[in-house]
């Protein structure tokens with residue numbers, strides 16, 4: 001494993017610290033230290049660094065990471081398209097592992113418990129936290145973005161963000177449950193999906209594959225899956241969705257044809273392109289709801305009367321997910337209603353080169369559905 005010592009401020013103090021660390025590390029991994037893959041500066045590759053195992057406060061849980069997913073958002077943090085920091089920060093927000101240590105006030109989990117981590121660290125007491133909408137907590141910090149995440153040997157998290165992971169769910173699935181699947185569930189909840197309704201999912205990556213299955217678990221009558229990659233459409237079909245290939249056809253027209261002109265009740269957009277956001281709205285039936293969950297800095301236009309006011313459609317923003325949604329999500333996975341094994345297409349070690357390679361692929365919307373780091 002390469003060691004990395006570029007303290008870029010370059011001042012005398014930093015140099016002294018760097019030399020001291022080289023000395024320490026040359027004797028092998030220093031006691032109380034751990035490996036981490038960190039972002040030092042947006043626009044640069046992530047890098048390996050040996051850092052101290054985090055301190056465990058009275059309400060904290062220290063988790064030994066067993067699996068940490070790589071998400072499209074991570075590529076956005078690395079490129080700088082989405083803000084993160086302060087730097088350096090350890091990335092990785094899809095984390096499952098074993099409880100290594102607990103704070104003096106922690107009671108809901110015990111040492112050696114299998115757990116997965118809701119990626120928001122919150123205060124638990126503010127206006128939004130107390131209403132269960134902790135993603136708007138005044139002091140919210142997402143792991144792997146604004147505080148150290150799971151591409152490391154250990155991660156520390158407030159107790160309320162740590163959930164028991166049943167033994168039926170493998171580590172790597174427990175990890176990706178915590179982002180792609182939970183955001184998909186949040187999108188469907190925000191869209192108020194009812195049993196018997198029809199759903200269109202735009203984008204069959206990690207989120208889309210979960211959205212298809214969760215829509216069915218919540219009672220959707222039929223799910224249409226839109227993508228341009230044949231492999232992803234095949235995957236969607238295996239999950240029971242009706243594939244809609246947008247490579248050569250207009251997916252809006254095709255969904256209208258498949259629904260006898262009516263459109264779908266719920267559309268979920270998880271790609272993050274203005275074009276597909278627009279299509280998600282355009283394929284709605286009257287009273288339909290489009291949940292937009294794909295990250296984009298762009299804008300999209302719709303025809304205000306014919307696509308919004310007239311049919312009384314709704315465009316709903318989806319950001320993150322809620323702790324209160326985790327138990328249902330974990331239970332769907334435990335029961336096999338949410339199958340994630342096929343979604344995980346690659347396992348890699350805790351290695352900066354392998355992780356950067358995966359992020360490069362995500363930058364180019366590669367065929368990989370989901371890569372998971374096993375430290």
Ligand SMILES: [Zn+2]
Nearest residue numbers: 071073179180
């Ligand atoms: Zn993610």
Ligand SMILES: [Zn+2]
Nearest residue numbers: 123126129137
């Ligand atoms: Zn709060």
